[in-house]
Amino acid sequence: MEREYGLKDSIKLASNENPLGPSPKAVVAAKRALKHAHFYPEGSGFYLCQALSKHFKVPYESIILGNGSVELIEIAAKSLIEKGLNIVMNENSFSLYKIATLAMGGTVKEVKMTEDRCHDLKAMMKAVDENTRMIVVNNPDNPTGTYRPFSEIEALLKEVPESVLVIIDEAYKEYVRKKDYKSAQCLLEKHSNLLVLGTFSKAYGLAGLRVGYGFSHPEIISMLHKVRSPFNTNLVAQEACICALADEEFVKKVVDLNETEMAFIEKELKKLGLKFTPSVGNFILVDIPIKAGEFFEKLLREGVIVRPMGGFPYSVRVTLGTRRQNIKFLKATKKVLNL
Numbered sequence: 001m002e003r004e005y006g007l008k009d010s011i012k013l014a015s016n017e018n019p020l021g022p023s024p025k026a027v028v029a030a031k032r033a034l035k036h037a038h039f040y041p042e043g044s045g046f047y048l049c050q051a052l053s054k055h056f057k058v059p060y061e062s063i064i065l066g067n068g069s070v071e072l073i074e075i076a077a078k079s080l081i082e083k084g085l086n087i088v089m090n091e092n093s094f095s096l097y098k099i100a101t102l103a104m105g106g107t108v109k110e111v112k113m114t115e116d117r118c119h120d121l122k123a124m125m126k127a128v129d130e131n132t133r134m135i136v137v138n139n140p141d142n143p144t145g146t147y148r149p150f151s152e153i154e155a156l157l158k159e160v161p162e163s164v165l166v167i168i169d170e171a172y173k174e175y176v177r178k179k180d181y182k183s184a185q186c187l188l189e190k191h192s193n194l195l196v197l198g199t200f201s202k203a204y205g206l207a208g209l210r211v212g213y214g215f216s217h218p219e220i221i222s223m224l225h226k227v228r229s230p231f232n233t234n235l236v237a238q239e240a241c242i243c244a245l246a247d248e249e250f251v252k253k254v255v256d257l258n259e260t261e262m263a264f265i266e267k268e269l270k271k272l273g274l275k276f277t278p279s280v281g282n283f284i285l286v287d288i289p290i291k292a293g294e295f296f297e298k299l300l301r302e303g304v305i306v307r308p309m310g311g312f313p314y315s316v317r318v319t320l321g322t323r324r325q326n327i328k329f330l331k332a333t334k335k336v337l338n339l
Helices: 024-034 046-056 069-080 096-103 121-127 150-159 218-225 235-246 248-271 292-300 323-336
Strands: 063-066 086-090 107-111 132-138 165-169 194-199 212-216 283-287 307-309 312-319
Touching: 024 235, 046 063, 046 212, 046 235, 063 069, 063 218, 069 096, 069 132, 069 165, 069 194, 069 212, 069 218, 086 096, 086 121, 096 107, 096 132, 107 121, 121 132, 121 150, 132 150, 150 165, 212 218, 248 283, 248 323, 292 307, 292 312, 292 323
Parallel strands: 086 107, 086 132, 132 165, 165 194
Antiparallel strands: 063 212, 194 212, 283 312, 307 312
């Protein structure tokens, strides 16, 4: 972009990356691990799974690692979906669920969102039929940043047939500071058809190392392992994630910054007269008076990259950055929209 438009000091606010980067302790661990890069990694990520087990109080045998949580989505689809079967998901949520299902010959039943851009869990439940094998809830949701209270997730799990795998994707859980929100992992003992996903790509700042994880009943984990490729998470990533997980002070710093900048962005967007969807993630869906693609192109020329969303033709998703980056986005927005 800088080469094409002759720009310098451009900023990328398109991929929900952590503006503070990774924990310094994780970086040290990664550098140390590079000395052993001529060896293959431990296949199942034994020590990282042990660290996850201790940190989240989840049994070791209930954990699986993925090359990002994206790979676990693909593994679940490979394990459960074939022609004639379907999944139920929110119409505008993370597209990989749809792509993975179609790749396996399955069909996707997309359920409309509520007026406030939340998952309509009751409507999703009604969409489940005898050919449904997965129901997917992004909590918090991407790209809207909305969430469903724990009580509603708990109620959904009580209704879903045991033949349907319920996937709760919690990629942004670390950012949520709402009293009625809680990870679904505490429901694992009650529901053997639950798979809870998490990632090191967001609050932990390790998107480039590609590590996600899943919690489920040991039988589900065993089924997923049969499809998982060997050495799917690399040696350097495993070591970095162990140290990132332990650096709770750094994660708090990340979440504190996000909370401060969210309040700042919301305040400034209101001053500009722009509407947005209240978000609990590290991004915000902003409504604009011109088509998203046009707005995206105009912002590029100002050195700012955001993400136009297919399901929202007049909205863009903006990752929260540092104060300097957020001010640059706001100034560019004001300029291109003549506000």
